[in-house]
Amino acid sequence: MARFFIDRPVFAWVISIIIMGIGILAIRMLPVAQYPQIAPPSVTVAASYPGASANTVANTVTQVIEQQMTGLDGLRYFSSSSTAAGTVELTLTFETGTDVDIAQVQVQNKLSQATPLLPEAVQRQGLTVEKSSAGFLMVVALISSDGSLEQVDLADYMVTNLVDELSRINGVGSVNVFGGQYAMRIWLDPAKLAAFELTPADVVAAVSAQNAQISAGAFGARPAVDGQQLNATITAQSLLSTPEDFRQIVLRAETDGGLVLLDDVARVEIGAENYSTIARFNAAPAAGMAISLAPGANALDTAEAVKERMAEFARFFPEGVDYVIPYDTTPFVEISIKEVVKTLFEAIGLVFLVMFLFLQNLRATLIPTLAVPVVLLGTFGVLAAAGFTINTLTMLAMVLAIGLLVDDAIVVVENVERIMEEEGLPPREATHKSMGQITGALIGIAMVLSAVFVPMAFFPGSTGVIYQQFAITIVSAMALSVVVAITLTPALCASLLKPKGHGATRGPFAWFNKGFNGVLSGYTGTVRWSVRRPLRVGLVYLALAAAMVFLFMRTPTGFLPEEDQGILFTLIQTPTGATAERTLDVVKQVEDYYLTQEPEVVKSMFGVVGFSFAGSGQNMGIAFVQLKDWDERPSPAQSVQALAGRAFGAFSQIRDAQVFPIVPPSVIELGNVSGFDFYLQARDGQSHEDLINARNQVLGMAGQSDVVTSVRPSGLEDAAQFNLDIDWRKAGAMGLTPTDVGQLLQIAWAGTYVNDFIDQGRIKRVYVQGEADDRATPSDIEKWRVRNASGGLVPFSNFAEGQWDYGAQGLYRYNGIPSIQIQGSPAQGVSTGEAMAEMERLVGQLGDGYDLAWTGLSLEERQSGNQAPLLYALSLAAVFLSLAALYESWSIPFAVMLAMPIGVLGALLGAWLGAFENGVFFQVGLLTVIGLTGKNAILIVEFARDRYEAGERVIDAVAEAARQRFRPIIMTSMAFSLGVLPLVLSSGAGSGGRNAIGSGVLGGTLSATVLGVIFVPLFFVIVTRLFRKTGGG
Incomplete structure (x- = not known):
């Protein structure tokens, strides 16, 4: 094939131009993101049971719903919370790759089976099923720059004018407001109510009746009498709109014509719909809204759309109102991507300098340099076809690929240059001969490098998504690199290289060559010395392999590096x-x-x-x-x-x-906090109090540990609560019903939503509730009275008494088991893997009946660690089988495989020196090192095998192969090392991931180059002699 393109250079250029054109079009189409969709999809079910305790909600609502959630496709785990506010939230998390829309439909169908079994009050409130996303994309806040507006005013403007508009932006999943819009607030005075012999229920009834929209019809509406000449709409009472309108509501008309108005028994004002939150920005009142990303949406596009809309809205803000974005996850994404792109160009520049240093010819250096844009742009085309994005992982993969993708072109150019210099052949003939020698090696290198990464593409889960990004990107680059190396590169060698200039060099290049030739002479002597002393050198190799195993076992585990976001x-x-x-x-x-x-x-x-x-x-x-x-x-x-x-x-x-x-965690969608996250589970039916005691034991032991810090429970703590004990016999004897009693408590103490009013053309709510100082202490209950069947008012103290108790404010379950969520962080200098092991040890001391279940980012880390050994095994097996097929031998691949522990040792040393964890990035880097080590070995083994089969003695064959291939090995390895050096030295946004992957790869490359080239010839000699004697291979 190479001969075809050597004779038809235009054809080779056409192929390369088409590849680049596809890549340029793909770049314009590819979205940009920090990471691909790593987080598994989730669906949330929400329900409400007003007035119920946490225990009642858990027993009558939460468990009923959970028991129906069976048979859901791809369900991974679920968690639920039941609170004393009567709320239920059940979050179901599915396997990565599950269609969240289908999952939502399945959950909705299961919920419909549970709904008839729920209390009627819960059914009236309604249940919702929504696609959910953990974490916030950004927070937008309104502030009063001149201090003229309070939080309630800012929150009302936000809800009235901004929330609906932002919710409709493509990519916005939900908007959670810290505050609420205006509401008509009617604050009842129990003493005044008693003076007029009225109850809160009377007030609610009057407001409901007199604040109503009446549809009055029209004059002459059809059917009409014959000859009807008038047709006009009749307008009657509409919703009230001002506090004064509500103050004039008539509660009772006296016999003497007097009126009891709402203003006589209550204070009416425009207040907030809810007072649950207080927001501040830089010590000043503010209103805020947290925007969550819709599942599958692009964070950068969504955030940009929100910012554009806010800039449009700002033109219409009232005087003194401004907006700020105090929390935004996207600047880190944008800058980290730019930093990776910067690193990419730095790597290209350093690789160019290395090639020029070794080739010492601008024409020769230009040839492999031209391979870079062709391969990189072509890789973007593959990413677009695969549905990927331009993200941190794909860009890091391209940085790793820079050093690898020029290797093939370097090998071609260097070998052509060597043949021209040593044999005096013209460029075209030298290129023909060179391609005949190295085409097999090029294909072998491509097969090995691809075989290393291909198994990554088939791993499931969030870790599998990360692996796939690297695998597809690097394998695509490697495949395109080989295509360029056998099409464009030989064509350029034949047309651009010149036969002259292969004599003596002068200046710095002469000094470099003299020094390099000295190193080459020493290396050749070392090879001949080592292959004649297999026992001694073998013992050194075994010591290095043992050190590799020791370091591997001691390297702490992790998932993704912690970033400064x-x-x-x-x-x-x-x-x-x-x-x-x-x-x-x-x-x-x-x-x-x-x-x-x-x-x-x-x-x-x-x-x-x-x-x-x-x-x-x-x-x-x-x-x-x-x-x-x-x-x-x-x-x-x-x-x-x-x-x-x-x-x-x-x-x-x-x-x-x-x-x-x-x-914050590296991936916001996997949780809200970094460190570790787990549920302490009571598996033997222990009570809530037992579980709390067990949790406290764990927290106490964790407080004494030097391995973990900031260990804390997540959720609502048990709290004091006033248990109102109603004597229903007395209440019945006094002519009271449970409805009467419950209605009073709900109106006066909890507040009740009655109906709506009009404010600036927008429908808002009307609430009735007792004044704050009339519901502050247990003794205030005595101030309130209930109307009995005969119309009399009965004080609460006549039929009820209360006592303080201590109870759950929130009950939590994980996979249907009573649980308490605990979060924490590793101590300084401790990895998350070590911290997780420590927490498992502490929980194990609780005894039987208690267990630990990881969730969120910690669950992903644990599964990642479990998958890593299988990944290494599959990659090594794939490499061995590729080599066996390439060489048609079961023995020769061992000469390559035995070199890989040398590279792994260097990668582990690099991670140890940089204090990095054995996480996903390190695992990817380790596989890259395995591939690079195999590539170096192949360059020697391929030539040694050919010379040995041609009749040379095995030692002479391998020594000459090592001599001939030493320069391209050093050149390509140095190019690759300098290509990843910017990753090691980078700082700023996203540097944690770049440093983690770069340090391991650089250490492994140096080890594979310095030590591997010494051991590979020995391995070839040992394998050849061993299998020649046994007849294997």
């Missing part, structure tokens, strides 16, 4: 029963620390009271801390990890609150 979460939890005001005080202390103690690192802070990733409640809070750009904080002391460490020390001094600075 320019964002820091801070979770805040005050004691159970603490009010929002107490939590706000802690938020202000956190705020003060970040804004005044860390001004060189922190750009802004958005704090929320009433919401946290651990749950919602007055004692919960969270701070979204936005750091300054990476180029403004180049020092390691200014990294997010360093900031989290200092903040943890400072916040440990805060009394009466737990404050945890948390670095």
Whole structure:
């Protein structure tokens, strides 16, 4: 085939131009993302049981729904929460690759079977089934720049004018508002109600009747009388719109003509629909909304669309209102992708310099350089065909491929140059002869490198998605590299190389060649010495292999490296029963620390009271801390990890609150926090109290451990609650019904939604509730009265009494088993794998009946670690079989395979020196090293086999093969090493992943080059002699 293209260079150029054209079109089409869809899809079921306790909700709603969720295709695990607020949330997570739309339909069908079995109140409230996505894409906040507006005003403007518009943007999954729009608030005074002999139910009835939209019809509506000449719409009472309108609602007309108005018994105002959250931005009131990404949507495109819409809305904001984006995950994605692209060009430049140093001819250097754009652009075409994106993984794979894809062209050019110099042949004849010698080696290299990565493409789960990105990208680049090496490269060699200039060189090149020839002479002597002393050298090899095994067992495990994403979460939890005001005080202390103690690192802070990733409640809070750009904080002391460490020390001094600075996980869709995440499960029917005690034991033991830190429960803590005991016999004797009693409690204490009113053309809600100071303590219950069947008012104290109790605010289940979620982080210098092993050890000390179940990012890490040995085994098997097929021998492949532990040892040393974990990136780098080690070995073994089969003694054959192939091996390995060097030295956004993969690959490349080229000739001699004697191969 190469001869065909040597004689038809235009044909070769046409093929390359077509490949590049396809790639250029593909780049314009490919979306950009941080990662592919790594997170498994999930579906959430939500329900509400007003007034029910957490235990009642769990027994009558949650378990009923869970028991119906069987037979769902691809269901991986599910978790549920039942809270004292009467809410149920069941999240079902499916295997990666599951069609989330089909999963949602299946869940909906199963839920329809459970619905008739649920309490009637739950059915009336309705149940929802939605596709869900963990984590927030971004947070948008409104602020009052002149201080003229409060949070309630900002929140109303946000809900009224922005939320619906943003929810309709393609890619937005949901919008969670920290605050609420305006509502008409009617605050009842029990003393005034009693004075007028009225009850809260009377107020609700009057509001419901007099704040109603009446459809009055029309004059002359058909059918009409003959000769009807008038047709006009009749308008009557419409919804009320102002507080004054509501104050004039008539509650009762007296016999003397007097009226009892709502204004006589209640305070009416426009307030907030809910008061569950308090938001602040940089110590000023704010309203915020957290935007979640829809499953399968592109984060960068969605965030850009949100920003464009907000810029449009800002033109119409009221005076003094502005917006900020205090939390945004996309700048890190954009900058990290740009950094990888920068690294890619740096690698290309360094590879070019290496080639020029060795080839010492611009024409010869230009030939393999031209292979780079052809192969890279062609790879983009393959990515588009495979449905991939331009993401961190595919771009890292291309950086790794840079050094590999020029190898084939370098081998061709170097061999042509050698033949021209040593044999004096003209370029065309030299190219013909060269391709006859090395075409088999080129195909063998391609087969080996492809065989290393192909098994990765077939692994399931989130880890499999990562493997696939690397595998498809690198294998595509390798295949295209071989195509270019046997089409364009020989054509260019025949037409561009010149026969002259192969004599003596001068200047720096002469000095380099003299030094290199000295190294070559020493290397050749070392090879001849080593192959004559197989026992001694074999013992050294065994020692190195043992060191490799030792390091492999000692290298800590992980999943994805922790990145500085320019964002820091801070979770805040005050004691159970603490009010929002107490939590706000802690938020202000956190705020003060970040804004005044860390001004060189922190750009802004958005704090929320009433919401946290651990749950919602007055004692919960969270701070979204936005750091300054990476180029403004180049020092390691200014990294997010360093900031989290200092903040943890400072916040440990805060009394009466737990404050945890948390670095976000590498993949936001896999959870909200980094570190480890698991459920402590009670498998033997232990009570909730037993499970709480077990959890406390684990937390206590973890607090004494040097391996883990910031270990904390996630969820609502048990809290004091007032148990109202109603004597229904007394109540019945007094003419009261459960409906009367329940209605009063709901209206006066919980508040009730009555109907709607019109505000600025938008429908908003009307709520009736008792005044705050009339529902503050248990004694306030006595202020309220219930109307009995005879019309009299009965005080609550006549038939009810209460007592304090301690009960669950939230009950949680994981895979249908009562559980408590626990999260934490590894201590400084400890890997997540070691921290997870420590937590397994601590939970194991609880005894029988308690178990640990990993979830989220930790589950992915554990499964990744379990899959790694199989991946290595399959890759090595694929390499061996490819070599066996290539050489038509079962023995010769061993000469290549035995060299691979040398490269693996170097990769492990690189990871150890850089303090990196054995995670997914390291595993990919390790396979790259295996492929590179095999490539170097093939270049020697291929030539040695040919010379040996031609009749040379085996030692002479392998020594001459090593001599001839030493220069291309060093050149390609040096090119590859310098190609990955920018990965090792990179800093800034996304550098964690680049450093992790680069360090292992660089260490393995150096080891395979320095040591591997010495051992491979010995392996060939040993294998040849052994199998020649046994008749094998």
